[in-house]
Amino acid sequence: MSRSSNIALPLLFTLLTFIDVSTSSSNVFNVVSFGAKPDGVTDSTAAFLKAWQSACVSAGSATVMVPAGTFLVKGITFTGPCKSKLKFQVAGTVVAPADYKAFGNSGYWILFNRVSKMSLVGGTFDARASGFWACRKSGQNCPPGVRSITFNAATDVIISGVKSINSQISHMTLKGCTNVAVRNVKLVAPGNSPNTDGFGVQSSTGITFTGSTVQSGDDCVSIGPGTRNVLISKLKCGPGHGVSIGSLAKTLNEDGVENVTLSSSVFTGTQNGVRIKSWARPSNGFVKNVFFQDLIMKNVQNPIIIDQNYCPSKEDCPTEQSGVAISQVTYKNIQGTSATQQAMNLVCSKTNPCTGITLQDIKLTYNKGTPATSYCFNAQGTNLGVIQPTSCLKR
Template identity: 80%
Template structure:
C-alpha cells in the first residue's frame, strides 16, 4: 500500500522555514491603541484598532500583545488584508468571567477571510469554569464559544500558543488551506464537557506537530471535507483521543481522505484512534488513513471503528451507515488497554469496511487476562504479530 503524500505548496513550505518574526517590518502594539495589561479593562476596541492598522499596511505587519494580562470580549479579526500579518502574543489574553457575556456569538477570537497569517505565542484563557458548571447542572445555558477560530483562512502558522479552559472547542479550523500548527498546548480538565482540542473540517493541507492536548473531549476531531492532514509527535490525554468524525450526520456530506497520525502517545484517554459515523444514509466516506508508530497507555479503546455512533443512546438512528470506510492501516501500535476489548472494528452492514490492514500490533490488558478484539463487517489483511488476535475477514 502506498502512503499518501501530504503536500503543501513549495512557496509556503519555504516561508515556514524562515524566522517568521523577520517577515514583519511594521509593528502595531495594542497598548499604543489603548489596551490595558491589567486583566480588568476591556481591551477589545484597542485590539481591533491595532488589527485594522496592520491589515491596511502595505508592508508586512505585526500586531504585538506585550507582557501583561488583557481582557478581550468576543472579537473578529477580519480580512482580506494587504500583506502578510503576524499576531505576536507575549502576554496573556483572558475572556470575561461571566460566560453570558458571549451570548450566541459562537466564537471568542475569530480570524476570518485572511491570507498569510501567523499566530505566535501567548496564553489564551477562556475562564470557562462557570460555563461548565451551568452545563453540568442542566440549566438553560448558552451554546458556548470556541476559543480561537480560523474561518476561510489560507497559509496559516499557529506556533507556541497555549489555550486554557475553553468553553467548548479550543481551536477550530474551517474552510482553510495550508495550515501549519506546531508546539501548541491545549489544556482543560478531563471532566470539562465538549472541550475538543482541535476541530478540523472542510480544510486541506494541515500539519499538526509537536503539540500537547489535555482536555475533556477529542484531542483532535477531523470532520467532513478534510484532506491531506498530517499529525505527528502528539501527546494526547486526558481526552477522547483522535477521532475521524462523527460523520454521516447529513445525507449529503463530503468525505475525509489522506490522513496520517504517527509518532504519538495517548495516555489515559477514552479512545486512541477512532473513526465514528452515525447509522444513517450518507454520501460521506473515509479513505487512505494511516495510524502508525503509536503508543497507548491505559487507553479504554485503543483502536476503534464505530459506525453505530450515538453518544446519548436515545433516539439513535437504526439504518446502516452509508459512510464508506476503506484503505485504513494500523501499523506498529503498542501499549496497554484499560479494557479487555482493545480492538473494536464495528463497520456498516450495507457498506463494510474494506482494505483494512493490521500490522505489528501489540496491545495488552493485564498480566492475567489477554486483550480481545471484536469485528463486524470488517475486511482486510493482517501482517506480522497481531495482539490481540486479528478478527478481520478477508
C-alpha cells in the same frame, strides 16, 4: 509504508511549501498604543481591533504586538485578507470575560476570518470557562458556548507556540481553511470538562499539527467532513477522547475525509486512541486513505476503534446502518496497554463493510493481566507481522 501514507504525505508537503509568513515585520502595532491595558480588568477589545485594522492596511509586513501582561478581550473578529503578511505576536495573556453569558449565542471568542499569509505566535489564551462548565453540568438552560480560537476560510497560516486553557467548548477550530501549519501548541482543560475538544478541523485541506500537547474533556483532535491532506505528528494526547475522524453521517449529502496520517504520538489515559465514528444513518460520505503509525497507548480504554453505529441518545438513527464508506485504513506499529480487555473494536456498517483495513505489527496488552481481545463486524482486510491481540479481520 502503506498506500494511504504514500498518497497523503507528498500532497501535504507540496501544499506546505507555499506557507511562509515568518518574515520579519517592518511595522509593529502595539495594542497598548491603541489603548489596551495589561491589568486583566479593563476591556481591551476595541484597542486590539484598532491595532489589527492598522496593521492589516499596512503596505509592508506588519506585526500586531500584545506585550507582557494580562489583557481582557471580549468576543472579537479579526477580518482579512490584509494587504501584506501579518504576524500576531503575543507575549502576555489574553483572558475572556469571567461571565460566560457575555458571549451570548455568538459561538466564537477570538475569530480570524478570511485571513491569508498570517502567523499567530506565542501567548496564553484563557477562556475562564469554569462557570460555563458548571452551568452545563447542572442541566440549566445555558448558552451554546464559544470556541476559543477559530480560523475560518483562512489560507497560508502558521500557528506556533500558542497555549489555550479553560476553553468553553473547542480550543482551536479550523473551518474551510487551506495550508495551515500548527506547531508546538498546548491546549489544556480538565478531563471532566464537557465537550472541550482540542483541535477541530472541518472542510479544510493541507493541515499539519506537529509537536502539540492536548489535555481535554473531549477529542484531542476531531476531523470532520470535507477534510483532506492532514498530517499529525508528535502529538501528546490525554486526558481526553483521543483522535477521532467524525462524527460523520450527520446529513445525507456530506463530503468525505481522505488522506489523513497520524504518526509518532502518545495517548495517555484517554477514552479512545484512534477512532473513526459515524452515525447509523444514510450518507454519501466516505473515509479513505488513512494511516495510523508508530503510536503508543498507555492505559487507553479503546486503543483502536471503528464505530459506525454511533447513536449516543438512541434517537435519530432510524435505519441503524451507516452509509459512510470506510476503506484503505492502515494501523501500523501500535503498542501499549488497554484499560479494557477489548483492545481492538472494528464495528462497521451492517450494509456497507469496511474494506482495505490493514493491521501491521500491533502489540496491545490488557493491563489487568489477562489477554486482550479483538472484535470485528463487517470489517475486511489484511494482517501483516505480529498482531496482538489476535486479529478478527475477514480476508
